Amino acid sequence: NGLGFATEGFDALGRARTSQTFFDPMTGAEVGKKPVNTVSVPRVDAGDETESQGPADLTRLIVASPKPSACLTRQYFRFTFGRIEDLDLDACALADVKAVVDEGQPLAQALKTLALSAAFRERSFDVE
Structure with missing residues (x-):
């Protein structure tokens, strides 16, 4: 999910984050955290393998596309x-x-x- 991974630095409410918290689905208790990685290959244009470092890079790639x-x-x-x-x-x-x-x-x-x-x-x- 190249487009989605580029924006992993934001939670579901749009708040900046550096890690994702995981919860037990039965108890709701926090079970761990992992750092988010916003590096992706969004393939804005077919065959484009340009790497994106996050949302600003993704925006640059989209703007450069027709x-x-x-x-x-x-x-x-x-x-x-x-x-x-x-x-x-x-x-x-x-x-x-x-x-x-x-x-x-x-x-x-x-x-x-x-x-x-x-x-x-x-x-x-x-x-x-």
Whole structure:
């Protein structure tokens, strides 16, 4: 669990920790502690074996990946159109929004780009 191991330095409530406490499931008594190890290979991108030393490293790897901008583009498209994207029909609108995101422009510009696209302005609805 490369993504999970990177954040082992936090407990279930988000508090920093250096060890994990183990409890007896029957009595609830503490039975031991082990140091947490946040070193992992999160495989953010397929085939990537880059080691992560913890959450800051994991964040760096995620930001360096093309996945966040593609995910934002895809999810905003789905929200806006109320449907799954068709990569053949929607490629231009998706590419335009992704380009804005990849350039680091404000999120408002990405939202505006899709709202002003022909795909959004000229939608047709099938009536059965």
